[in-house]
Amino acid sequence: MRPSSPFFAKGAGALVIVVALLLAATAALWGTAQAQSGVVRGRVTDEAGRPVAGAQVGAFYQSFGGGQLLYGGSYNRQAVTGPDGRYSISLQGLPRGEYAASGDLNSISLLPENPTTFASNAVSVRNFTYRIVESTSENEYGNGAILAVANDIGEFTDLAGLELTLRSRETGQVYTKTVRRTGEGYAVTGLPFGSYEVSGRLNGRPVGIKPHSVDDDPFRSSVVLSVRPGDIPRVMRAMIKP
Template sequence: MIVAGVLIAALSGRAVEGGERMTGTVDAGREAGVLKGRVVDAAGRPVAGAEIVANNQLLYNSNLIVATDRDGRYRVSTDVAVATFRVTGTVARRFEGRAYTMELTPHDDVPFAGSDGAIRDFTWRLTGERSDGLGFYGGMLLFHLESYDPRAPETFLRDEDVTLTLTPQGPLIDGSVGEVITRRAERGGDGSGVLDVPIGRYRITAEHLGRPLKIRVRDTGEYGEAVVTGFERFLSTVHRIRLDLKP
């Protein structure tokens, strides 16, 4: 029987408590006792500096942490007796003066025995449902709508009747060219708005059943016909834009 102290000793030279960072070059094919793989963006371009975490499912705070090289590749030893790992990844970038951390999409997230080794590749996607089913890779745009219209006091403005148009102002966070997004609002657990928007900077307009609405960033400045803004960090890998709308 191997006790925790022996396992911690076995980790020395490869990872210490809290995680030791390593980089390296990956050879083709799985190798015993080695975790390796590659990270690319949605266009297939390598993603350098992504952080890959091999979560040691036996010992607390003894994860392996490795960064991808300029070709998006990484490699780390996992040859630890009786240790099983599950691999996740994130990419951190500064964009328009703000810091963002985004989850990577695993091609295979099945845990593996450290002595067996594994290949775990990832893709950096700006949109789509997360692999764990907990939301989306894109950001969320939420709004508060003043439902009372002084020009039509008998009419109640509904959030679901709002349509938002987002026009990219320059490239998206991964350097790709964004597209104009026009979507009807929907209600969700976080409020009303549009979900799964690629991280970027946008010019945003809104209308209610075809009638233009006034708009501003939540609790900021004067209302106007449009607003230009980007996403803010809400949680570690969740980003949002919040707006106020009124007739």
């Protein structure tokens, strides 16, 4: 049996008080971290300034681990733009820290007006434009579909200056683009997703073209290539024979 001691009794009481204070402080800190009054809101428009409905915009936690929890779930929250192109995301209940906003529509990444992060307890505005571009400061391939080209096996022709004509099989619109060198080799970027009839000219002369993955297919004057929203990678590939 533990002997009765005023010293022991006082020590035990002090320990209980300390533990209680620690628990209260922890609960207060957790509550502060979770109880946020911040919100991020904004608008998505097209190149002409018209509202874009149905775009998905998210607020993504940046302070630790890119927003992913250790055991599943996330610190991220998303919303969809309404008919007026507007969205609003409450950060209530999310951890304190810095967040970034990004979004997409039909696998096309939205272009941010202000790409900087924002605090979880602030009222922030982040607007976006829905527009396909060939490249951005963060991504040399832009936000649309890509067509990468290469020589036939055993050929070493310099494809710089190769001009490709792509006719959309859905809309009939024609895109004429000159390839540029990228990390994928020579390519054209900034294309809408879809199916295309593709032909090419190098130094003013027509070239043969075929899908890159079909080894025994003959080269033709044109070929049909496709890439759909959500395809990974978002690349069409073709082989060229001058």
